[in-house]
Structures are given as C-alpha cells and as structure tokens.
Amino acid sequence: ERDKSTLFTPEIRAAIDKHIAKYPSEWRQSAVMPALTLVQDANGGWLTQALMDDIAVYLDMPPMSVYEVATFYGMYDLEPQGRHKVCVCNSISCMLQGSEELIEHVEHKYGVKPGETTADGRFTLKEVECLGACRDAPAVLLDKTYHEKLSPDALDKLIDDLE
Template sequence: MERKHYKQEINMTEALIARINELISHYPEGKQKSALLPVLHEVQDAHNNWLSIELQDKVAEILQIKPIEVYEVVTFYTMFNQKPIGKYMFEFCQTSCCCLRGAEDLMDYTSEKLGIKMGETTPDGMFTIAGVECLGACGYAPMMQLGDFYKEKLTEEKIDQIIADCRDDKIILHDK
C-alpha cells in the first residue's frame, strides 16, 4: 500500500525558535533529545496541528538527532498528527469503559452526521474524527478530547451541540 505524502510549508518563526531554545535549555548539555516531546508539541501547534516529514526532519536537525528518532515518536503517539486535520478534531476514547457506555455508537453517529469516516476530515477542513486510546477519564464515559479539553458523558444531543458550537466558532480549543 502506497502512503500519501502531504506537503507543508515550514514556518520556523523567530518566536518559535526562541521557544524551542528555551525548552532545550531545561536539559543538560548534550541531552537536547530530552526536549523532543515538548518541542514537537510547540512545532505542531505552530503548523496547523500537524507534522510533515520535512517538518519532522527540521526538528531532528534542531535537536541534532537522527530523523528516525523523531519519526519513532511521532508515529507512536496519537497526539501527533502526520497529515492535515480539521480545525476541530474529535478524539473519541475507544477503550473499554467508554465503549461499554456507548462510545462506538457515538463515533458512528458523529461520522454519519459529518459525512466522513473515522480518520477522515470534512471537505471544508472543519472536522476530523479519530478514535484514540484511553484518555484517563473513565468516570465520565463516554468522552472525547477536543483540543485541550474533555467533553464528557456524551450523548447524541451533546454531539449535536458541540458540532453547532464549532460551526459558530464558540469552542475554545487551547488553554493557553
């Protein structure tokens, strides 16, 4: 199976480079690889919430590590996106607790409502739906993460309201 390669403009602003250097400074000399996770978060946030191969290569160059060391991390963690995603990414917990409480039905409902399958993005670039591993909020199942925030005890009605709020730009994604 051939994998699609997505192109991305790399925009390493002075502010982003300064932030990366500040993160690297938290670690001992020669241990800059330790900054990989926070650096990837900063770089992804500054690049429309996804990391192209070229951008991952740039992170490797900055941290003076091999590109494969970045690829291993990006492909392991679901919090790093390897292709363009929608402005609003619905990350549904798909582990036992949430599934027992109806998460799979809500994922299907959301997919049908938005006209896309899991892992796809709406043609307007507004929404992406993904299933992820445990988000650690089992007592609030079924739930999903939307940006930096959890949406808990979900129902079809709550999904409808979240979609409407996103379309009306009423959803805050980041706690920064």
C-alpha cells in the same frame, strides 16, 4: 510543501528552547514531544516530514527517532487536518460507556469516518486511545479541551459551536 526557513520560526525555536532548558544540556532530545506539539500547532494541526527533519536537526537526534515518536503517539498527525480535531476515546472504559455510539453518530451525521475530515474542512474525526479520563467515560478531546460523559446530543452541541 512549506518553506523550511519560514515555518520553523525563531518564535517556535524559542518556545522549544524553554523545554530544552528543563533538562541537562546533553539531553536536548527530551524536548521532542513538546517540540512536535509546538510545530504541529503552528502548522495547522499536522506535521510534514520537512518539519520533523527540522526538529531532528534542532534537537540533535536521528530523524528516524523523531518519526517514531510522531507515529507512536495518537496526538500527532502526519496528514492535513480539519480546522478542529474531534478525538473520541475508544479504549475499554469509554467503549463500555458508549464511545462507539458517539463515533457512529458522528459518522452518520457528518459523513466522516475516523481519520477523515468533513467536506467543509471543519473537523477531523479521530478515534484515540485512553485519554486518562476513564472515570467519566465516554471522553472526547476537542482540540485541547477534554469533555466527559458525553452523549451524542452533547457532542453535537460541541460540534455545532465549532467555526
């Protein structure tokens, strides 16, 4: 487990403060999603319970409410992740346009199922809900970048470029 005092850094708190400043002061909790994102990014792509507890204290909210947000939204992960996240949308539009084929392809070629990380730690495969890019299905969110109308070959090229 991380050291509480070192990972919830002044830099992270300052970045969270910028989000808090967008809302009236009694609404600190409104910053919970950006706070989770900032902390997750700083912690190698996942959230520990201790970090979520830090967020709860900082935003003056019950820890349970922070866990609820973190578990409800697919972009937060509560387990260690690979260096990259390959998030394949598997909602209806993408499914109709071949997202299952993409997932199966990655499963076979790289030996990971959704939720698993490659043995070399290069990436975690995730199956996610609608990414809001349905018109250009199938869509994949690779770390923070959206890729649309992907074929298995095109996805391979993206994965090949990952460190």
